[in-house]
Amino acid sequence: MKKVMLSLSALLLAGSAAAQDLSGTITVWSWDAAAKALESTIPSFNKKYPNVTVKVEDLGNQNVYDRGLAGCAAGGQDMPDVYSIENNEAEVFWSRFPNCFVDLNTKGADKLVKNFPAFKWTELTAGNKRFAMPWDSGPVVMFYRRDLYQQAGVNPANIKTWDDFIAAGKKVNAKFNNNVKMATVANGQDDEWFRMLANQNGCFYFDNAAKAVTINQPGCVTALNTIKKLYDAQVVTTGDWGGQITNVKAGKTASAMFGAWYEGTIRTNAPDQKGKWGVYLMPASKAGGVRASNLGGSALAIPSSSKNQAAAYAFIENALATAGGQVTMLKSQGLVPSLLSATKDPYVKTAQPYWGNQAVWQTILGTLGDVPQARGTQYFQDARQVMIVVQADYIKGRYKTAKEALDDAAKKISSATGLPVAK
Structure with missing residues (x-):
């Protein structure tokens, strides 16, 4: 027993010594709310690694x-120690510059694979x-105005398919004389609705091996057909990013x-609507179908040129691979965790006043395991x-x-x- 206790003490001392050994300064590049979220994890990081100074630089998304x-392109010059990268842009770097970033498996990331949903990797x-x-994720849900639904006689619990959504939209049209629509779609500005619906149906631009174009496969056809049905039923309107927010307000x-x-976009742009909003799962393409998808999400990488890779990885691990780090960022800036254990944190089950005291994070994070992979x-x-x-051309009728x-x-x-186009 004494030997076991001595061994345990030795391990604890070794871990403490390792923490003390990390020192110096690391620089982190990020943007906007994401930068603020990372800053919120610095106190917990410095409790573990008091000799490391972390500098988070908010450079803006495009500038990063x-x-x-x-x-x-310059061989790693003028790069930070920790680099924020959006998932859908990540492969541009891996393909063009395969030596620009550290293989995190060499730092221990291979032991953390099962801690995150497969689609994030x-x-x-x-x-x-x-x-x-993996950092934050974008599990798709339907945000809705409780008061408007109620006035139109719509029960969100009864909206399980897109046909149900259209039927509800017709009630909303009738109640508000077509002055209120079920949703705003950025048709002609973005294809985000197509991506959400395609992902839901197990389809995307390319296959997961990145070897073929799959955008004309059945799941994508269903997705585009659904968008056309929404327009034909006149239950949606069109607006770009700013127009969507304007319509919400x-x-x-x-x-x-x-x-x-x-969630943060609605809450911060329409604070006067506190208590009027709620959340439900996105409708399925058919009864019993998948009601989950992903739109957006980021990750953290370490440039190979970093002179303090050990401290950089320790920072990433604290922020992303611990429930404490992920939930801190959820509380701070509404960044949705990818770490599966974070979904079990008590905060996730907490009623949120803005959302009519609904535990919205429990609903949202509960979909993570159902999101199909997409590349x-x-x-x-x-x-x-x-x-x-x-x-946009299909919605206008330019294709049969x-x-x-x-x-x-x-x-x-x-x-x-x-x-090649997949057969």
């Missing part, structure tokens, strides 16, 4: 991406290497479907630009069927990327 590309992995650790939209990070690849933006145009529209999109994406 642009400076990262420039730094990697898809775009962060190249071959046997893991170049970034003005009470002209009864719902908003987005990744869960939109943006290094060609994500190429495919997105094609699909924005094709979706969704399959015809997506066959055309597949050909254009194949031409732009050099990847």
